[in-house]
Amino acid sequence: MIDATLLTNDLCRIRERSPLVHNITNYVVMNNTANALLAIGASPVMAHSVEEAAEMTGIASSLVINIGTLSNKWIKGMFLAGKAAKQKGIPVVLDPVGAGATAYRTDTCLALIKDFSPDIIRGNGSEIMALVNSNSQTRGVDSMSSSGSALESAIKLAQQTGAVVVVSGSTDYITDGKNVATVKQGAEMMTRVTGMGCTASALTGAFAAVNPDLFSASVHAMTTMGITGELAAQKAEGPGTLQLHFLDILYRLDGDTIAGQLNI
Amino acid sequence: MIDATLLTNDLCRIRERSPLVHNITNYVVMNNTANALLAIGASPVMAHSVEEAAEMTGIASSLVINIGTLSNKWIKGMFLAGKAAKQKGIPVVLDPVGAGATAYRTDTCLALIKDFSPDIIRGNGSEIMALVNSNSQTRGVDSMSSSGSALESAIKLAQQTGAVVVVSGSTDYITDGKNVATVKQGAEMMTRVTGMGCTASALTGAFAAVNPDLFSASVHAMTTMGITGELAAQKAEGPGTLQLHFLDILYRLDGDTIAGQLNI
């Protein structure tokens, strides 16, 4: 299903074009996000204020909105940036961190989706389920839902919103509401490093900036995350060293490594 | 004094239950805090806004409030979360970063203590002294006070507030106003890594979430910090690699390592 050559082509385009990815993201992972985008060859920029969020989006090639540490002022910047991205016609990725954990998070995500229709929504199972069904239970930022029902929710959310929906887990699902791709890469230890999901969303923004087929871009981003993560975990003695190896391996990732590591 | 078996029991409970620790903490260390909690086996969540701070505390097993990069909006979230924690009956840890350095910090800590009586207060000597005696001198976020007078202040603060008070330093003191435990673990190089004190407070939140004896939980948290830090420093070439080894070692920490490393 996943074509190593097409993935490598996207990776080369990121490195050649170094697309500017505008991130309005959370305090916890900003550093990780910026470093992952730099390691893969993209250019990160962070700017959240209403005074400049739209203008910054105007010079970017994609926009990633992540609600991890939410507050009202930042939400205003998210709306303005989302609107600017749609006017410019660049792809928007939404990461609904902790949707379902509090009403504030769920409601904010639903309002953002309604307002500017993000092109890609990436979350874990409980977050995606919370966006479809506000009765689902989220426990903090971790997923408790079975991947089966998460996939059903993802398909429903894709159909409702028109977005490509990505559900992360030990198996990742990518769907446009009709087609479903599965990515079976990655390592258990990645769940013990903060912000791996946020990094996945940021890298999805980089791939979406160079590949107009957003379903394919999402599959390539999640496969890159998984391959890089499993190679990093093999070298790591724990979640501390995993983080660094992740960046080093992402920086050096090439077609041969991708082809050799791909689980078909 | 410190029982390796009881400490290991707490560690196993953290890994089994993966308690959700709600952190309202500072921008500098959020990433470290989240990673340390993940490495030990707990689940971190960060949410500071008045719109959701109380609701997030409502699904957590403990609350850690750290005033490192303070502003009025965040203080409001701290009050709401503290109140919610007390209503729910979960332990609250307060880290009075830089108390004494500015009136704003000292006053905020005193107001938080008065409002909801944190169960555990962990700081360095000068911070603890500042909370007892506003005439003491603090120099930024570093301690200049002798540990002798810091211990006296800690005992006094514990008696005044009913909290377990932890003073970090080359020797850590834990007191409930009556009993005093000392922890002599750790390494000098830890002082050259930002946020080690904040990590200690976060881990204290994890131990407090699984051990209702908060004096014992605090002793176990500080011992875990010290043992992990000294093992990390032995492997490290400097403060950069120390950080990673710290997370790796914390992730792998077991009863044998604890028993072998404990200074009695």
Place this chain on the structure above:
Amino acid sequence: MIDATLLTNDLCRIRERSPLVHNITNYVVMNNTANALLAIGASPVMAHSVEEAAEMTGIASSLVINIGTLSNKWIKGMFLAGKAAKQKGIPVVLDPVGAGATAYRTDTCLALIKDFSPDIIRGNGSEIMALVNSNSQTRGVDSMSSSGSALESAIKLAQQTGAVVVVSGSTDYITDGKNVATVKQGAEMMTRVTGMGCTASALTGAFAAVNPDLFSASVHAMTTMGITGELAAQKAEGPGTLQLHFLDILYRLDGDTIAGQLNI
């Protein structure tokens, strides 16, 4: 041109005095900034609120203002801290991150410069050019300008503002409007780690805190950055490990290493 002995003398002074460097900086790099200052032997403190920014500057030995993730509340704190620094007579470093990328950033920098005349301004070529000529093009936070015209802009900015101006790039230029020093150290891979420029500004704050000759302090800071970065890059397998080696090497940097590594 660059004297290893004088640089080493500054480094020793930083380690002996451990100057408190007050940083009002961006969310992305706060952790890096604090760790770099700790690794070199200085004491970092971060405090941005109007309630305490001036008071915190009052106990510091230098002030570093970095506009990386700007918002109106933080700008107010920057003005208050800048004023307090000037009243106290301690050096102020301004890092105009992303100046030229949005009007908000350019205007804020120009207003800060007009208000309290920072002693040192450090940016990349496009940022420095944006502060002299608002018609120059900035692309996010990366430089696209030729170093030639950037140097001309730096000289002009130094003459206009009275500040020592530092332009970072593969070759760094330091100018007081009359004299120009060049630093040819560093490694390409440093551009793939976020916040290296911000770290340079923070270290400049540390050197300025112990060396009243701010031209010399800036040259020493940039040389230290470059030497540390190139040694780290030699040991690194990618941008992940580069970060750690950078801190380890900075922590251990001594006169012999500096003398041996200096490109004359």
